Amino acid sequence: MAPITFLEAIRQAMFEEMAADPSVVLIGEDVGVYGGAFKTSEGLLEKFGWERVIDTPISESAIIGAACGMSYLGLRPIAEMQFIDFIACCFNQLTNFVAKGHYLWNAPAPIVVRGPSGGGVHGGPFHSANPEMYFLHTPGMKIVYPSTPYDAKGLLKASIRDNNPVLFFEHKFLYRRIKEEIPEGDYTVPLGKAVVRREGKHLTILSYAAMMHTSLEAADALAKEGIEAEVIDLRTLMPLDEETILQSIRKTNKCLVVHEDTKTGGISGEIAAILFEKAFHDLDGPVLRVASLDTPVPYAPTLEEAFLPNAQKIFTAANELARF
Amino acid sequence: MPATATVVKPKLSRQQYLDLYYYMRLNREVEDTMTRLFRQNKIVGGLYSSLGQEAISVGSAYALEKKDWMAPMIRNIGALLVKGVPPRDIFTQHMAKYTSPTKGKDGTSHFGDLENLHIVSPISMLGDLIPVLTGVAMAGRYLGQKIVAMTWIGDGGSSTGVFHEGLNLAASQKAAFVLILENNQWAYSTPVRRQVPIENLADRAKAYGISSYIVDGNDPVAVYVTAKEAVDRARAGEGPILIEAKTFRRRGHAQHDPAEYVPKEQREYWEKRDPIALYEKFLTAEKILDAKGKKEIEDKINTLLEKDREFAENSPMPPPELASEGVYCTGDDCHKIRPKWERPIAEVTPPKSSVEPVWIVEGFGRGKTSSRENAPIHFGDTQPAAEEPAAKAKSPAKPVGKSPARKPAPAKSAARGKARR
Numbered sequence: 001m002a003p004i005t006f007l008e009a010i011r012q013a014m015f016e017e018m019a020a021d022p023s024v025v026l027i028g029e030d031v032g033v034y035g036g037a038f039k040t041s042e043g044l045l046e047k048f049g050w051e052r053v054i055d056t057p058i059s060e061s062a063i064i065g066a067a068c069g070m071s072y073l074g075l076r077p078i079a080e081m082q083f084i085d086f087i088a089c090c091f092n093q094l095t096n097f098v099a100k101g102h103y104l105w106n107a108p109a110p111i112v113v114r115g116p117s118g119g120g121v122h123g124g125p126f127h128s129a130n131p132e133m134y135f136l137h138t139p140g141m142k143i144v145y146p147s148t149p150y151d152a153k154g155l156l157k158a159s160i161r162d163n164n165p166v167l168f169f170e171h172k173f174l175y176r177r178i179k180e181e182i183p184e185g186d187y188t189v190p191l192g193k194a195v196v197r198r199e200g201k202h203l204t205i206l207s208y209a210a211m212m213h214t215s216l217e218a219a220d221a222l223a224k225e226g227i228e229a230e231v232i233d234l235r236t237l238m239p240l241d242e243e244t245i246l247q248s249i250r251k252t253n254k255c256l257v258v259h260e261d262t263k264t265g266g267i268s269g270e271i272a273a274i275l276f277e278k279a280f281h282d283l284d285g286p287v288l289r290v291a292s293l294d295t296p297v298p299y300a301p302t303l304e305e306a307f308l309p310n311a312q313k314i315f316t317a318a319n320e321l322a323r324f
Numbered sequence: 325m326p327a328t329a330t331v332v333k334p335k336l337s338r339q340q341y342l343d344l345y346y347y348m349r350l351n352r353e354v355e356d357t358m359t360r361l362f363r364q365n366k367i368v369g370g371l372y373s374s375l376g377q378e379a380i381s382v383g384s385a386y387a388l389e390k391k392d393w394m395a396p397m398i399r400n401i402g403a404l405l406v407k408g409v410p411p412r413d414i415f416t417q418h419m420a421k422y423t424s425p426t427k428g429k430d431g432t433s434h435f436g437d438l439e440n441l442h443i444v445s446p447i448s449m450l451g452d453l454i455p456v457l458t459g460v461a462m463a464g465r466y467l468g469q470k471i472v473a474m475t476w477i478g479d480g481g482s483s484t485g486v487f488h489e490g491l492n493l494a495a496s497q498k499a500a501f502v503l504i505l506e507n508n509q510w511a512y513s514t515p516v517r518r519q520v521p522i523e524n525l526a527d528r529a530k531a532y533g534i535s536s537y538i539v540d541g542n543d544p545v546a547v548y549v550t551a552k553e554a555v556d557r558a559r560a561g562e563g564p565i566l567i568e569a570k571t572f573r574r575r576g577h578a579q580h581d582p583a584e585y586v587p588k589e590q591r592e593y594w595e596k597r598d599p600i601a602l603y604e605k606f607l608t609a610e611k612i613l614d615a616k617g618k619k620e621i622e623d624k625i626n627t628l629l630e631k632d633r634e635f636a637e638n639s640p641m642p643p644p645e646l647a648s649e650g651v652y653c654t655g656d657d658c659h660k661i662r663p664k665w666e667r668p669i670a671e672v673t674p675p676k677s678s679v680e681p682v683w684i685v686e687g688f689g690r691g692k693t694s695s696r697e698n699a700p701i702h703f704g705d706t707q708p709a710a711e712e713p714a715a716k717a718k719s720p721a722k723p724v725g726k727s728p729a730r731k732p733a734p735a736k737s738a739a740r741g742k743a744r745r
Contacts, residue, residue: 022673023663025466051466052672057496059489062455066493069459072393072438073467074663077459093486097452104430105445107438108653108661139651163659164652 003179009149010040010114010170013156014078016186018048021076024160027054027067028080037082038116038175060089067111068098076160081115084169085129098165099140112159114168117145118210118260119297120308121173128297128304130209130261135167136238136270142191143238145169147212149180151235154189162191171209171260178213194241196248200228203254203321206245206271208234211260211309218314227322229256237267245271246279253284254321258314263291285324290317331537331550340386341612344544346621347382348600351402353625354411357633358418362579366637368420369431373575374399376542377508379599380569381476382406383547384504387555388474393460395444395453395475396433399506399573403476404433408441411629415636423635428642429650438661442471450481454490454503458564461499468667472555474502480511482528483519491564495532498563502554505566506541508573513585526568534564541571542599545606572597 004012018024026041026048032055035042045053056063060081067077081087087094094113101107119128135141142164146152152170159166197212198219207215212233219229230248234241249255255275257268272287290309298304336344355373362371374381381402388394388407396403401414416424417431425435426445436445444460446453457473464471477487482505494501505525509516522528529536535557539550547569554565572594576583607613653659 019673022669049672054462054497057489057492059455059493061452061486062458062489062493065452065455065486065490066459066462069444069456069461069473070463070466072444072456072460072661073463073469074661075463075466092449093452093455096447096449097456100447101445102653102658103650104434105426105436106650107436107445108659110653110659142652 001181001184003181004149005176005179006149006152006170007038007040007175009153009180009182010156011042011044013153013160014041015044015047017157017160018044018052020186022052023075024078025052025054025070025075026078026080027056027063027070029056029058029063029082031055031080036080038172040170041080060086061093064090064093064098064111064113067113068093068101068109071109071111072107076110076112078112078114078160081113083123083127083129084115084117084131085126087113087115087131087167088129088134091134094135094141094165095138099135099138101140102164103140108163109165110163112156112162112166112168114156114159114170116172116175117169118171118173119292119304120210120260122299122301122304123172123297124299125296130169130259130292132167132169132237133261133265133267136267140165141238142166142236143169144191144236145171145209146189146235147171147174147209147233149178150182151189151195151233153182154187155191155235157186158188158191161188166191169209173210174213189235191236192239192241193236194232194234194244196230196244197233198229198231200230201252202227202229203256203318204230204232204245204248204252205256205258205314205318206232206234207258208237209260211258214309214311215258215314217311218318221311221315222318222322225319227318229318234267240267240271240274242274242278245274249275249279250282253282254324255283256288256290256314256318256321258290258309260292260308262294263289264294266291285321288317288321290314331539331546331553333545333549336545336548338612340548341545341607341610342617342621344382344386344548345603345607345613346625347386347402347406348378348544348603349621350405350411350625350628351378351382352600353629354401354405354414357629358415359579361415361419361633367418369418370578370580371418372398372432372578373573374401376574376594376598377506377571378402379544379547379603380504380506380541380571383544384474384476384502384551384567384569386548387551388472391442391469392471392555393442393444393457393464393473395436395446395457395473397446397450397453397476397478397481397506398433398448399478399508400476401433404443407443409437409443410632412632412635415633416639419636419639420641421636421639422642422646423639427646429646444475449484449486451477451484451486451490453477454487455493456490458490458494458497458499458501461494461501461558462497463663465500466672467663467665469664470500470559470666472500472502472558474504474551474555476504476506478511479505479507479509479516479519479525480514482525483511491528491532491534491566494564495534498561500558500561501564502551502558503564503566504551505568506571507568508541508571509590510573510577510583510586512577512581513583524568526566529566532564532566534566535562536566536568538568538570541569542594542597542602544599544603
């Protein structure tokens with residue numbers, strides 16, 4: 001099969017799941033006639049009809065509410081946020097209604113909320129968000145953030161089939177910048193499993209989404225200095241694959257967490273706490289973090305580059321960590 | 325038909341008249357029992373009264389069929405009873421007992437039943453149920469079930485943003501959805517005049533292009549007949565309908581609130597218009613109810629409530645270990661809801677979709693002018709997706725276009741990922 005983009009992987013996952021299961025529907029802004037602002041749903045309306053590919057008013061709360069209500073009759077709606085930044089508009093519906101349903105009244109809401117996230121494309125402060133941590137703090141939702149087309153397709157299919165609400169973040173920087181050959185036919189990637197992208201023995205770099213690729217670039221540079229970094233792609237933030245993380249730390253004894261989300265309150269703090277609780281005696285150095293600045297995402301390229309982590313920043317932090 | 329209409333009351337059957345009476349009395353007795361339990365400190369949290377609003381809960385829910393869906397609000401105990409919830413579920417919920425529908429995880433009317441009674445649990449954030457029940461109606465239409473979804477909102481809750489989003493989506497989807505707006509004049513301590521600058525909240529329907537009714541919320545027959553007409557119209561495909569039921573909240577926001585902010589004259593006016601007392605007078609005059617019949621109904625209610633109250637009082641609190649259970653749905657049978665198809669599935673599955681898109685823009689979404697490769701998309705696509713086919717074949721995970729400065733060429737990275745997944 002010809003290699004496909006991340007974007008095409010998303011489209012294929014939705015297309016195949018909708019073709020295989022009539023309970024899967026897509027609801028969102030401009031997902032039908034226009035095929036989505038990023039063309040992830042192109043061709044779906046034509047194939048599946050307007051009852052299954054539903055263009056809505058600009059009403060994020062209503063999109064999530066309706067998706068939730070549809071799931072109560074046995075459907076498996078995919079709700080698209082045109083940009084994931086707008087998920088803030090339906091924060092209440094997600095955190096209070098959708099996420100609490102199973103715990104409180106045994107009402108699972110198998111919906112997937114997906115949309116383009118992340119910066120590096122000069123989208124500015126309202127089109128570049130990484131809002132995953134707002135929801136990691138909300139019991140009841142799963143959070144997926146893939147970095148490759150193979151994973152994007154397999155994880156999205158697994159998310160659609162999951163019986164819980166899943167937030168599925170698609171880093172828009174990766175949409176068309178990477179291509180990958182993927183197997184023909186149906187496959188899934190299980191939620192809650194991290195993957196070792198590069199093996200190493202001197203330190204572990206934990207990352208996900210676009211920063212996973214940046215971390216690998218830094219790892220190449222570190223290798224030239226004789227530092228072999230192990231790079232782990234978390235893929236799913238909730239549930240977090242603690243086993244794979246701990247296994248790696250027990251081997252390398254050092255941990256650097258890299259994410260594009262802002263530093264304070266990012267998942268790096270949570271991971272550091274887990275390591276202190278469960279692997280304190282395995283650590284030979286501090287858990288270091290490379291993350292975005294604690295500011296809104298600025299617009300100008302010079303500012304955004306200063307805001308975001310890059311391979312150089314990761315290289316510097318890893319070098320510092322390696323000295324312990 | 326004018327945007328806001330009233331319904332001429334037809335004659336109901338004797339049984340219908342008596343059903344409405346029974347459920348209103350049951351509604352009031354359940355709440356009176358709970359008030360006593362509250363004063364005995366047996367209700368764990370708050371208690372919200374619907375005293376004087378029983379005709380709305382009972383009359384509107386009575387218009388629904390068994391297969392229809394509803395989501396009550398905090399003052400719709402009567403609707404729960406009509407839909408088939410036993411009083412003991414309401415007692416155990418308020419008393420946080422392990423035997424309650426939520427096993428003590430939530431209180432009040434915050435519980436539901438997806439499988440049998442088709443009740444969606446409310447939450448405290450007002451208005452959220454409107455898009456949820458819109459979704460229920462949309463799914464019902466998709467599955468061919470011909471159901472109607474109903475929920476309630478107060479004058480207070482009608483000021484939320486999601487009220488607008490939900491009702492507008494319902495209208496644009498022509499969803500079979502009926503919204504009962506209980507205008508009880510007070511949002512906690514704020515009178516309706518200070519919340520909304522219009523006389524009739526039903527007027528808002530015009531803005532959504534939907535039909536509406538105004539009904540005397542203290543007249544159960546008027547509420548039922550209006551709701552029935554609305555439910556029938558919604559089921560027939562006319563789209564959502566808004567019913568404003570005018571009434572008055574005779575107690576405070578909750579038990580703790582003596583509602584001293586309510587003017588004496590207003591209270592006196594509405595207390596003379598008690599829906600149960602007025603209805604009893606009507607039933608007696610029509611010779612539908614006599615002293616003997618009334619006594620029989622009272623005995624039936626007393627026996628039921630005595631039994632259910634005792635059950636609730638004797639039920640245990642949930643075990644502490646329950647606190648950590650059930651956040652996620654795990655295991656194969658945690659999600660038992662399967663779609664009930666009442667139309668041929670072939671209609672909605674490829675290669676033939678049943679319905680054409682409601683509108684078509686030539687070339688869009690049809691793979692003609694907007695090719696998957698090069699269609700202009702929002703940010704993230706400033707570099708053109710130009711690449712030699714030969715290069716594609718050589719490097720399966722090659723970055724498209726110029727490699728950006730801040731991030732590595734992910735070619736190698738993704739290839740690695742592939743090798744090691």
